[in-house]
Amino acid sequence: MNLPGTNTPLKVDRYQLQRDLDALAALTEPGKPWTRRSFTPMFLKGRDYLSKRFAEEGLSTSIDAAGNLIGRWQGMDASAPALMTGSHSDTVPSGGRFDGIAGILSGLAAIRAMREAGYTPKHSIDLVDFLAEEPSEWGLSCIGSRGMVGALAPDHLAMIGPDQERLDTAITRIGGDPARLGGKLHSDVAAFVEIHIEQGPVLEAEAIPLGVVSGIAGIARVRLRLEGEAGHAGTVPMNMRADAGMAMSRLLLSLRDAARSEAEKGRGHFTATIGVIKFEPNGANVVPGAAEAIVDIRAENDAAMDDYLAAIDTLAQNAATAEGCRVAATERLSRTFAVLCDQRLQGIIREAAEVHGLTTRPLASGAGHDAAFVARIAPAAMIFVPSKSGISHAPEEWTDTESIARAADVLALTLSTLDQKPLAPAA
Incomplete structure (x- = not known):
């Protein structure tokens, strides 16, 4: 006016x-x-x-x-x-x-x-x-x-x-x-x-x-858990480890790269963030036997969210296999559209x-x-x-x-x- x-x-x-x-x-x-x-x-x-x-x-x-x-x-x-x-x-x-x-x-x-x-x-x-x-x-x-x-x-x-x-x-x-x-x-x-x-x-x-x-944006949160075998940091050779921490590190990078790919497809705003992560038993001198993380995913396009969520299982399996570990959980905690x-x-x-x-x-x-x-x-x-x-x-x-x-x-x-x-x- x-x-x-x-x-x-x-x-x-x-x-x-x-x-x-x-x-x-x-x-x-x-x-x-x-x-x-x-x-x-x-x-x-x-x-x-x-x-x-x-x-x-x-x-x-x-x-x-x-x-x-x-x-x-x-x-x-x-x-x-x-x-x-x-x-x-x-x-x-x-x-x-x-x-x-x-x-x-x-x-x-x-x-x-x-x-x-x-x-x-x-x-x-x-x-x-x-x-x-x-x-x-x-x-x-x-x-x-x-x-x-x-x-x-x-x-x-x-x-x-x-x-x-x-x-x-x-x-x-x-x-x-x-x-x-x-x-x-x-x-x-x-x-x-x-x-x-x-x-x-x-x-x-x-x-x-x-x-x-x-x-x-719609928001989804997914809990990821990878399990390997805990061991002494000084006595388990590098090529004989099932390091869940390393497997999780691979997975986090894969999740980031997949999110960047979605963001570049022209289907609107897309982000993925890992703000929570923990190792077990969480000791400085122990090879991690398990690792957990929570992924926060946000997408303006529900189809892009669906595609990303569908890819998580494969990304987790690939990361775990590369380090001799296994996928214990890929649990969807929440989803809004x-x-x-x-x-x-x-x-x-x-x-x-x-x-x-x-x-x-x-x-x-x-x-x-x-x-x-x-x-x-x-x-x-x-x-x-x-x-x-x-x-x-x-x-x-x-x-x-x-x-x-x-x-x-x-x-x-x-x-x-x-x-x-x-x-x-x-x-």
């Missing part, structure tokens, strides 16, 4: 956005910047700040059955489906200066700018702080967005967390109502747009201000960026987000802003306020465009 009586695109208040970013960042566990773990007293302090700011900007506030904090700008047509934006205010330990918060506060900045310009929406606009997007102490992530779309199962709610507290009890404690979970809590959402820091190096490296997310962002929404975001003179590029998300679950009930899309040096989930995580403000400018225009001309039903 433009400023009234001009052709100048509306821009958000940078000063107020900075104040909100700083105020929320200050609510952190002592000595652990920037930490607000879900369900903790510090998290609730952050929620209290957001609730007050939502009210100050004219939004009615509520907490839904899944524990999501929602600020609503009531539209003129109470029967029209709502437009939704937002992200999450919880953090990983020592890593939440902008992760999640950028999406909530840019949404607040966009709504503030629209209200101050005298805009009155036809559709209600909901600003959401989703509960526990980050992996929680209950072993589950995206709790609020799962609950919103009916994806919190009874076994999820029965999970046990700190002090033996059940997840459903914890949700009740922060204002939710687990008894009402099971179905979709919001069936009247016209579209959802989430702003988030990139958490990677691409936008900064290419000096591009905004990424328009093409899709959110990729989510494509709505192409119509992507187009509206790109057009809004062009109005503001901003360059964009398509970019896949290798990280999970609440948008992946909200996409089950509404067209969804995401806007990425640059992360300094690609660092996230660490105290050094940083994104300039101007970068977030530019995304908020684009969000305001995107929301007003959707409000005036809602998306037609998907073909």
